[in-house]
Amino acid sequence: LLPGPVPRWWAGAVGRALGWGPEVEVYDGLAGRGPGLSEAVLARPALARRMRECGLPLVPWGRTEPYARLAGLPWRPDALRYESKSRAHALFARILAGGGHPAVTLPAQWRAGSRRAAVRWVAARARAGESTVLKSEHGVGGSGTTLVTPERVRAAGGARALVRGLPRGPLLVEEYVHGPAEGEAPRDLTYDGFVDGEGRPHRVGAALMDVADGGYRGATVGPGVVPAQLEGPLLAFGAAVGRELAAA
Template structure:
């Protein structure tokens, strides 16, 4: 953009706030905004843990519990901590200090340590360090219970905090896959503590000088409490789902449930024109269910392992689930056109 002065002038001179996906030095140069790298210090999972600890020390959040965390300077010091926890029969979360969408986060059980022949063998495939060795939070006994939740918020240019909302995330093997937002999605027991603690984090971020989108991620424990795990200082997938929900509520009536799925596998690589045809077909098929289909991430459709990101929306959980199933099946089925023809009967 900076190489195209007319475009840069149009963006920065519109008289409206220009908000980036996430703060970067090039964005600061584009807007003439001073670059303060310290604003992003709570992207560090260790710094975020310290922030959570300070907020909880002030009281007022009885539904929130913080798992213990130790910062290990090297992979081998992390191995000693992991080995001690494994000998006690405890599972452990090992994290890189920075990582997006679950990257750099590994859950290691005591059984896995034994099977691998020791903690060093487990950690050999992880970054050299520093690593964060964290207490694993056991989830609810009911596999269908809410486990991974998030708070999304926004700090404006004046430091004002704006609540976007709470969402239920889809997390598989520690990796974020998507989220669902809308009425009744977050259980009643969890919504109030998520919103209260997320707002407390947002106020601290604002006081530290941060401006822009952010979220706070949580996991639910077996006792129905919530453990904050990290902050993300950027626009996240759940926030996009909230924006789509707000727009659809204005267009089609209130009460939309919206699900964002970051990765829907395609059965074949699709050039742009064929991807547009597929999206048009999926939009029509979802409309027949009373649902809405919105393509979100088209850039992976021609990758060697092709995929796309999508949103689906509906007024009921049943219609939302049906729309997601239809989209996943339709995306997978595009490979059928390339199947070898059946051999003719002799």
């Protein structure tokens, strides 16, 4: 199930790379660029029924309330704790405060008490020539994340007009950390791993993400993808995060 449309060749190309069989069904263009993939499926009763009756597990990116309705599962607000951007930031800060990860830089993050406060933050930073990242409290894969440059503020007619166009809900204001120039070194690195059903963390590896305008479009992981001098610190920090999540 994909929120945006994909080319006709996409399913075959990805299927060959991942070893999918020809029986894989792909439903794309369900939610466009906005959030709400589960809501989009629920609005299509035949597709929702197909998902429930196919006999296969539903694997979400986030355990939201609409997903719980789609899957027929009970839901409580604390199910979103692993998708909380502020709690993730606090976890990273706690790990870095313990030492041992000097190569990792954590951008500063503030919670805007209101939309008006977020407008003031964005306007002040734009006047200083600084870019800002605005984030909703929950959302994965770039959902609810907006990169705001001074140029974008001017094009929107000011910070107030820009913030008005964002999804409703609390906003986090985060400094934008400039990475290396295009072509100088890899940008948008991440750690790929998972915690199994027994609570054990597993490493997949260091990965290079494909990010467009704050949106995650996939990642490449494997030998040689990330240079060794960057891979070591990344794997160490990712493993530390995995241990904390496994213990939570």
